[in-house]
Amino acid sequence: MDDGAYYLKAMNCPHHHRIYQYQPRSYRDLPLRLAEYGTCYRNELSGTLAGLLRVRGMAMNDAHIYCRRDQIKAEFRAVLELTQRYFELFGLDDYWFRLSKWDPAHTDKYINEPDNWQYTESVIREVLEEMGVKFEEAADEAAFYGPKVDVQFSSVVGREETMSTIQLDFFAKGRFDLYYIDERGRKDHDVFVIHRAPLSVHERFLAFLIEHYAGAFPTWLAPVQVKVLPVSDKHLEYAGQVMARLGGAGVRAELDDRAEPLPAKVRRAQLEKVPYMLVVGEKEAAAGQVAVRDRAGRQQTVKLEEFQDQVLEEIARRRAG
Numbered sequence: 001m002d003d004g005a006y007y008l009k010a011m012n013c014p015h016h017h018r019i020y021q022y023q024p025r026s027y028r029d030l031p032l033r034l035a036e037y038g039t040c041y042r043n044e045l046s047g048t049l050a051g052l053l054r055v056r057g058m059a060m061n062d063a064h065i066y067c068r069r070d071q072i073k074a075e076f077r078a079v080l081e082l083t084q085r086y087f088e089l090f091g092l093d094d095y096w097f098r099l100s101k102w103d104p105a106h107t108d109k110y111i112n113e114p115d116n117w118q119y120t121e122s123v124i125r126e127v128l129e130e131m132g133v134k135f136e137e138a139a140d141e142a143a144f145y146g147p148k149v150d151v152q153f154s155s156v157v158g159r160e161e162t163m164s165t166i167q168l169d170f171f172a173k174g175r176f177d178l179y180y181i182d183e184r185g186r187k188d189h190d191v192f193v194i195h196r197a198p199l200s201v202h203e204r205f206l207a208f209l210i211e212h213y214a215g216a217f218p219t220w221l222a223p224v225q226v227k228v229l230p231v232s233d234k235h236l237e238y239a240g241q242v243m244a245r246l247g248g249a250g251v252r253a254e255l256d257d258r259a260e261p262l263p264a265k266v267r268r269a270q271l272e273k274v275p276y277m278l279v280v281g282e283k284e285a286a287a288g289q290v291a292v293r294d295r296a297g298r299q300q301t302v303k304l305e306e307f308q309d310q311v312l313e314e315i316a317r318r319r320a321g
């Protein structure tokens, strides 16, 4: 690390293109999918930084898919389906796709390959139609290197936002000399690149989730899933056993051992929107039980093992709550 100069990486694309270039690729190697759970950096002006929405260091589940012309359709569809799966996982269903196209009248803004624009836009339209998803088309919204599909959301304040983008790229092949060796042993430069980051910049996605759930995350996502509230100091020992057991099972539990009356502890846990509070006192300690109270105010007293099984099952199924 002591020699040479190091740089902050602004994006992953050129690095992946270099990996592609590194050795000859045969038509049989395609599609080639390079994924990277990487960080990128942008020197955003300080005035434009805003909470998690716009940051200078960001994480993305980024990938680049290198494919032949005849593979675009299947690859693009697979990426759209992956995106749908992700959003379903987060309980997000109020979104639509936008096919962002070029504008032939503005050839200065776009790579001037009309045949490729025509072909790729129609392939993507076909995919969207075949999937039966809600989508609209927008002219003059493409990237300069190819059409894209944007995933559009209405934010809680009613603003339309692009949450993630899947881009098709027929510029990289020329710029980075990408090719493959075809069936007859000849170089073919008809390499298409799909840029995809289904969960976008994670910081931004997290900001969206915080607003979407208004802080009340489903249990599998909650930073603290369970809060253990001893009735008094006398019950700290049993509370410690509860913590050890849940922690050992992988549940994110936190102990409120402040010298405060129980109602104050309950209030704080409610404000923190913790999915489950476990009140432990004399009776619970004696019986190996916990008095469970969920965010909706439902209460039940059950054996600790039983609660553990329930919460683990809820987390494993990523139930929305």
Ligand SMILES: [Zn+2]
Residues within 6 Å of the ligand: 012, 013, 064, 195, 196
């Ligand atoms: Zn990219």
